[in-house]
């Protein structure tokens with residue numbers, strides 16, 4: 479992954495947004511082994527801000543790495559069930575003779591955690607719902623948070639097992655929360671996901687956010703445009719880990 483990021487850190491390799499680019503002039507990194515998982519979780523379709531942002535992140539990535547294998551997961555269309563008792567097999571509960579429901583829930587969890595573990599880059603569109611993430615995305619987190627797969631407990635405390643990935647969070651919020659202490663205290667979207675992915679051992683979590691999209695058309699347009707403009711730097715700058723927009 480370091481090699482990929484070093485390559486991207488050369489701005490000349492990254493096409494600028496909204497700029498016409500001659501695709502044939504772009505250098506091609508011949509690395510067909512990169513796997514990118516593109517997750518969306520907005521309940522909206524065309525009207526979704528986070529779907530636009532996550533799609534643009536993936537599009538820009540692919541311009542530089544056209545051989546990347548992309549898997550998509552639309553959690554609004556195919557969310558796992560809420561985490562219930564039948565799914566407790568992944569939390570170490572004995573299921574000696576599995577019921578059909580338990581078998582089904584275990585298979586769903588296994589599919590999702592295997593898909594996540596396989597990915598080198600994970601791009602997630604994350605709306606802000608009621609101060610947190612969509613319930614569909616939380617259900618996904620509950621399936622991939624598995625001892626022995628994404629983390630383990632040791633005598634020294636928890637250790638993440640899913641390190642080495644880059645996670646890009648494409649966020650949108652109706653209000654503005656990032657520029658005040660009161661706002662930050664109410665924000666359980668970005669802060670929560672950084673905790674989750676940090677717990678999984680992933681230190682490279684990058685963020686773009688469009689804030690205030692419910693504060694009038696002008697603010698919405700500015701927020702989206704600024705988030706779009708932040709994408710090249712987000713993908714290019716190795717030292718930008720954490721937060722760009």
Ligand SMILES: Cc1cc2nc3c(=O)[nH]c(=O)nc-3n(C[C@H](O)[C@H](O)[C@H](O)COP(=O)(O)O)c2cc1C
Pocket residue numbers: 520521522525526527528529604605606607608609610650651652653654691692
């Ligand atoms: C069910 C729901 C709950 C929301 N809750 C909040 C909220 O607590 N605070 C906020 O600033 N915006 C809230 N919003 C506004 C969304 O964050 C905003 O519309 C954002 O663009 C959603 O992402 P999307 O456009 O990709 O769907 C909410 C929207 C919905 C649909």
